[in-house]
Amino acid sequence: MRKDIQALRGFSILVVLLYHAQFGWLRGGFLGVDIFFVISGFVITSKLMEGEGSFGKQIKEFYVRRAKRILPASLTVTLLTSIFANWFLPAISRSRFSIEALSSSLFSANLNFARVGNDYLNQSLDPSPFLHYWSLGVEEQFYLLWPILFLLIYKAKRKLVIPTLLLSGVFGIWYTQVSPVNSFYLPFSRFWEFFAGILLAMYPKFALAPKAQKITALLGWLTLLFSVTWVTVSDATPGVTTVIAVFGAMVVLAARVEVKPATLLPSLGDYSFSLYLVHWPIVVYFLDRNNRLSSLNKAEIIVFSLILSFVLTQFVEKPFRFNKKWSLSLQKWGVAILAGSVLSYGALAASASTTTHIDKSLPITYADGCHLNFGTPWPLKDCAFGDITSSKEIILAGDSHAAQWFPALEKIARDRKLKLVNLTKSSCPASILETTRNGKFDYSCAIFQIKLITRINHDKPLFVFLSNFTEYKYPLRNRGDYDSAWVTGERKFLSQIIAPVIFLGDTPKPTNAVGKFQAARSSTTIKTEKLVKELGITYVHTAAWLCSTTCPSIFNGVNTYRDSSHISVSTSLNLASKLSSELP
Numbered sequence: 141m142r143k144d145i146q147a148l149r150g151f152s153i154l155v156v157l158l159y160h161a162q163f164g165w166l167r168g169g170f171l172g173v174d175i176f177f178v179i180s181g182f183v184i185t186s187k188l189m190e191g192e193g194s195f196g197k198q199i200k201e202f203y204v205r206r207a208k209r210i211l212p213a214s215l216t217v218t219l220l221t222s223i224f225a226n227w228f229l230p231a232i233s234r235s236r237f238s239i240e241a242l243s244s245s246l247f248s249a250n251l252n253f254a255r256v257g258n259d260y261l262n263q264s265l266d267p268s269p270f271l272h273y274w275s276l277g278v279e280e281q282f283y284l285l286w287p288i289l290f291l292l293i294y295k296a297k298r299k300l301v302i303p304t305l306l307l308s309g310v311f312g313i314w315y316t317q318v319s320p321v322n323s324f325y326l327p328f329s330r331f332w333e334f335f336a337g338i339l340l341a342m343y344p345k346f347a348l349a350p351k352a353q354k355i356t357a358l359l360g361w362l363t364l365l366f367s368v369t370w371v372t373v374s375d376a377t378p379g380v381t382t383v384i385a386v387f388g389a390m391v392v393l394a395a396r397v398e399v400k401p402a403t404l405l406p407s408l409g410d411y412s413f414s415l416y417l418v419h420w421p422i423v424v425y426f427l428d429r430n431n432r433l434s435s436l437n438k439a440e441i442i443v444f445s446l447i448l449s450f451v452l453t454q455f456v457e458k459p460f461r462f463n464k465k466w467s468l469s470l471q472k473w474g475v476a477i478l479a480g481s482v483l484s485y486g487a488l489a490a491s492a493s494t495t496t497h498i499d500k501s502l503p504i505t506y507a508d509g510c511h512l513n514f515g516t517p518w519p520l521k522d523c524a525f526g527d528i529t530s531s532k533e534i535i536l537a538g539d540s541h542a543a544q545w546f547p548a549l550e551k552i553a554r555d556r557k558l559k560l561v562n563l564t565k566s567s568c569p570a571s572i573l574e575t576t577r578n579g580k581f582d583y584s585c586a587i588f589q590i591k592l593i594t595r596i597n598h599d600k601p602l603f604v605f606l607s608n609f610t611e612y613k614y615p616l617r618n619r620g621d622y623d624s625a626w627v628t629g630e631r632k633f634l635s636q637i638i639a640p641v642i643f644l645g646d647t648p649k650p651t652n653a654v655g656k657f658q659a660a661r662s663s664t665t666i667k668t669e670k671l672v673k674e675l676g677i678t679y680v681h682t683a684a685w686l687c688s689t690t691c692p693s694i695f696n697g698v699n700t701y702r703d704s705s706h707i708s709v710s711t712s713l714n715l716a717s718k719l720s721s722e723l724p
Contacts, residue, residue, distance in 0.1 A: 142396070142398070143398050143399045143400070143406045144357070144392060144393070144395070144396060144397055144398055144399050145179060145182075145183065145393070145409070146399075146405070146406040146409030146410060147399040147403070147405035147406045147409060148175065148179055148389060148392055148393070148405075148409070149176070149179060149408070149409035149412040150404065150405035150406055150407065150408030150409035150410075150412060151172070151175070151361075151364060151405050151408075152172040152173070152175040152176050152179070152412065153172060153408055153409070153411075153412040153415050153416055154172075154405070154408055155168075155169040155171070155172040155368045156169055156170070156172035156173060156416065156419075157169075157415065157419050157441075157442065157445060159172070159368075160419065160420060160423045160441075161423060161433065161438045161441045161442060162432075162433045162438065163438065165369065166368055166369060167368075167369060167370070167371065167372040167373075168367055168368040168369065168370060168371030168372060168375075168381075168385070169368050170260070170373070170377070171367055171368055171371060171377075171382065171385040172368070173275045174333055174378065174382055174385050174386060174389075175364065175385055175386075175388075175389045176275065177275075177278075177279070177330060177333035177334050177337070178333055178334070178336045178337040178386055178389040178390060178393070179337060179389065179393070180279060180334060180337065181333070181334035181335060181336065181337025181338040181341070182337030182338065182340050182341045182393055183337070183341075184283065184286070185286075185290065185337065185338045185341035185342060186341040187202075187205075188202065188287060188290050188291070188295075189295070189341065189342070191291075195291055195292075198287070198291060199287055199288065199291070200470065202283075202287045203287075203470055204469075204470060204473075206280070206283060207468070207470065207473040208460055208461050208466075208467075208468075209413075209461060210276070210280070211460075211473055211476060211477065211480075212456050212457060212459075212460035212461070213413060213414055213417055213452055213453075213456050213457040213460075214244075214273075214276060214417060215245060215476060215477070215480035215484075216452065216456050217417040217418060217421075217452070218241055218244050218245050218270070218273070218480060218484045219480060219483050219484045219487070221241070221269050221270060221421045221484075222237070222238075222241045222483075222484040222485075222487035222488050223487055224269070224421055224425075225237050225241075225269055225421075225488060226487060226488060226491050228425055228428070229269065229424070229425070229428055230428065230650075230704060231491075231498070232498060232500065232699055232701065232702065232703060232704075233703065233704070234488045234489075234491055235488075235489070235500070236268075237268065237269070237270070237488050238485050238486075238487075238488035238489040239252065239485075240252060240253075240268050240270040240271075240273075241270055241484040241485055241487070241488055242481055242484065242485040243270075243273075243277075244270045244273035244276075244277075244484070245477065245480045245481035245484050245485070246477065246481055247273075247276055247277050247280040247281070248277050248281075249270055249271075249273035249274050249276070249277045250273075250274040250275070250277035250278050250281075250325040250326065250327070251277065251325070251326075253268075253271070253274055253325050254321060254322050254324075254325035254326055257321050257513070257514060258271070258321070260274065260324055260325075267424050267427060268424070269420065269421040269424045269425075271420060271424075272416065272417070272419075272420040274325055277325075277327075278325070278326075278327045278330050281327045282327050282330070282331065282334055286334070294338075294342070298342045298343070301335060301338055301339050301342055301343075302339065304331075304335055305332055305335040305336060305338075305339055306332075308328075308331040308332040308335060309332035309335075309383075311328070311329070311332075312328070312329040312330065312331070312332050312333075312378050313376075313378065313379050313380060313382075315328075315329050316329065316376045316377065316378055316379050316580070317376065317379075317580065320376060320577055320580045321514075321577075323378065324377060324378070329378055330378060332378075332386075333378070333382075333386055336386050336387075336389070336390050337389075337390070337393065339390075340390060340393050340394055353395050353396065353397050354395075354397055356391060356394065356395040356397075357391070357392055357395035357397035359391055360388050360389070360390075360391030360392035360393075360394075360395060361388070361392060362388075363384060363385075363387060363388030363391060364385060364388035364389065364392070366384065366388075367381070367384040367385040367388055368385070370384075371384065371385070372619075373576075373615050374576050374615055374616070374617065374619070376580050410453070411446075411449045411450060411453050413453075413457065414448075414449040414450075414452040414453040414456075414457055415445060415446070415449035417449075417452065418445055418448040418449050418452060419441070419445035419449070422441050422444050422445055422448070423441055426440070426441055428704070498698075498699050499698050499699055499702060499708040499709055499710040499711075500702050500703075500708070501702070501708070501709045502702070502709070503543055503544070503546040503547055503709060503712075504546075505523070505543060505546050505562050505564065506543070508523075509521065509523075510523035510562045510564075511540070511543045511546075511562065511564050511565070511566070512564070512565035512566065512568070512584075512588065513565075513566055514566060514567065514577060514582075514584070515584050516565070516584060517583070517584040517585075517587035517588050517591070518587065518588060518591050519563070522561075523561060523562045523563065524559055524560070524561055525550050525553060525559075525560040525561075525562060526550060526552075526553025526554050526557075526558050526559055526560040527553065527554065527557040527558060527559055528559055529559075530557050530558055530559045531559075532557070532558050532559065532602055533558065533559045533560075533561060533599055533601040533602060534549070534553065534558050534559070534560055534561070534601050534602055534603050534604070534605065535560075535561045535562075535563060535595075535596055535599065535601045535603075535604045535605065535639075536549050536560065536561070536562050536563065536564060536605045537563045537564065537570050537592055537596065537604060537605070537606050538564055538569060538570040538606050538607045538608050539564065539565060539566065539567060539568050539569045539570070539607075539608055539609050540564065540566050540567070540609065540705075540706060541607050541608060541609040541610075541646055541647065541705075541706065542564045542570065542605070542606065542607035542608065542644070543562075543564040543566075543706075544607075544647070544706045544707050544712055545605065545607060545644060545712055545719065546562055546564070546712070547709045547712040547713045547716075548712045548713060548715055548716040548719045549605060549716075549719065551713060551716045552716055552719060552720045552723070555720070556720075556723075558602070561595075561599065561601070563592055563595060563596075565584075565585065565588050567582075567585070567609075567614070568582070568584075568585035568588050568589065569589075569608040569609065569614065569629075569630075570589070570592060570606045570607075570608055570633060571589065571608065571626070571629040571630045571632075571633045572589060572629045572630075572632040572633045573589075573614065573616065573625065573626065573629035573630075574586060574616060574617035574618065575614045575615060575616060575617065576615045576616065576617055577615075581617050589633070593633065593636050593637065596637055596638075596639055597636070597637065597638050597639070599639075600638070600639055601639050602639075602640070603639070603640050603641070603642050603723065604637060604639050604640070604641045604642070605641075605642050605644060606634075606641055606642070606643050606644065607643070607644035607645075607646065608630075608646065608668070609646060609705070610626075610645075610646040610662060610664045610665040610668050611646050611647075611648065611649040611661075611662050611664070611665055611705075612649065612662075612705070613664065622664070623663055623664055623667050626664050626667070626668070627667050627668070627671050630668060630671055630672075631671060631675070634671075634672070634675055634677065635675075640678075641677045641678070642677075642678045642680060642722055642723075643668075643672045643677055643678065643679050643680065644680050644682050644719075645665065645668070645669055645679060645680055645681050645682050645683060646665050646668075646682070646683070647682055647683055647686060647706075647707055648660065648661070648683050648686065648687055648691050649662075649704070649705055650691065650693070650700075650701055650704050650705075659683060659686075659687035659688070659689060659690060659691050661683070669681070678722070680719075680722055682715075685715055685718050686700060686707075686711075695710075695711050695714060696710070696711075696714045698710040698711065698714075699711075
């Protein structure tokens with residue numbers, strides 16, 4: 141194996157690892173996966189070009205090689221992650237994790253995450269220990285088609301590669317603007333990244349002088365370094381900025397400058413696949429127990445990931461890949477996939493079904509269209525609840541951390557014969573704050589914020605209950621100090637509201653949904669409280685209703701939270717009397 145390719149693999153996994161471990165200077169570390177796609181397209185197609193024999197023979201040999209390369213390590217980690225999640229991650233999430241384990245085993249995790257609208261670049265809620273399997277799904281779905289297309293069409297008509305690269309690139313970048321989350325996960329948006337590597341494999345090598353090769357390689361490496369430090373989650377992905385990383389990878393591959401085997405990057409490249417598989421569940425474990433990763437946490441993530449990747453490579457990946465006694469037929473590999481899927485799913489589903497005191501229901505506004513999802517700027521109907529005939533109105537407004545109080549306010553509205561108007565939207569705070577969604581400016585949120593002010597001032601309600609997710613940092617359109625931007629946006633919003641406001645302080649973000657967790661408060665929450673009081677607005681410290689110095693995971697016999705951020709419907713109802721006392 142060419143050492144420059146191994147170095148490129150090592151670079152890719154290193155930036156992914158450091159990015160996930162929250163080394164802030166590596167803002168575009170997620171592009172390591174895009175670099176992997178380019179390498180994959182180049183290596184796989186180079187191997188296909190060497191194939192001989194009938195169509196059926198070459199296809200069979202290809203899939204057997206892929207099975208030996210991918211399945212042992214990936215299925216092992218999926219099963220171990222399922223067991224790990226049972227022991228160490230929130231019980232409240234086991235049911236969801238079981239579906240994610242199943243889809244990961246079947247190499248369809250990307251389709252599942254697209255289905256539920258999981259924003260990879262905006263992981264605020266209960267990150268999945270299986271999230272990184274999205275890229276394996278994209279890769280294996282591509283390789284279900286590519287060897288067949290290559291042997292039937294592209295091998296004889298290699299000129300089609302360039303238009304395919306260009307057309308698929310234009311489509312992927314365009315689709316990101318239309319549907320950013322789907323574009324991130326679905327394979328059709330990523331085909332151009334594979335074709336960037338395929339182009340290099342299928343066209344003659346560039347004849348460069350040794351000095352020119354070194355200069356070209358240096359240009360490629362500098363381009364890669366620039367991409368992973370300059371590109372951020374605020375940039376649409378896959379998008380125009382993704383081209384920078386893809387181009388850098390192509391230049392390095394084209395230069396063909398050998399790298400010394402003993403250096404760091406080629407050595408990491410030898411363990412890149414196992415390191416990619418094991419590092420993310422470790423990151424999730426530490427994120428579950430800490431609001432922010434400390435320097436020690438980051439070091440622990442790196443050390444544990446390196447150790448486990450070495451063990452997985454030496455005792456699982458290499459034996460199945462290179463030892464002939466572990467050679468299996470395609471049918472047996474199919475049985476292995478089925479067995480791994482059943483075991484991974486069952487390990488979580490069985491415990492999820494026996495877990496007690498679990499209320500995972502959502503407020504009814506999620507089902508009736510009155511809590512807005514991503515992309516929807518305003519409700520299509522009048523979202524009135526309680527006594528809808530009453531002339532006395534209260535409004536609930538904000539993001540999903542306002543929506544979590546809907547059950548309590550609906551009960552209060554019925555008891556007091558008030559009309560309750562629900563105006564809430566996921567990941568869209570009641571503020572004048574320009575947020576992004578998968579790198580794209582969230583126009584629907586901006587529209588919602590303006591219409592929210594207009595509606596409140598038009599209705600002139602008795603009270604407006606506002607709440608926002610201040611225990612989390614939204615991805616903003618403009619870079620700079622987050623807390624300053626937040627306070628400025630909140631001040632602009634509140635200064636335009638003419639009705640009396642009751643501001644519900646954010647509930648704590650659990651660091652571990654098993655047992656008790658610390659009642660920490662973010663700097664944004666603290667500064668929001670200071671601003672609200674400074675403006676003479678009533679601020680309700682709701683965290684005190686749930687916690688003292690620590691917060692129990694069970695409240696009045698039922699789970700306090702329905703996930704790792706929102707209180708459950710039962711908790712909201714149990715706190716209705718306390719919320720009612722804030723009304724005159």
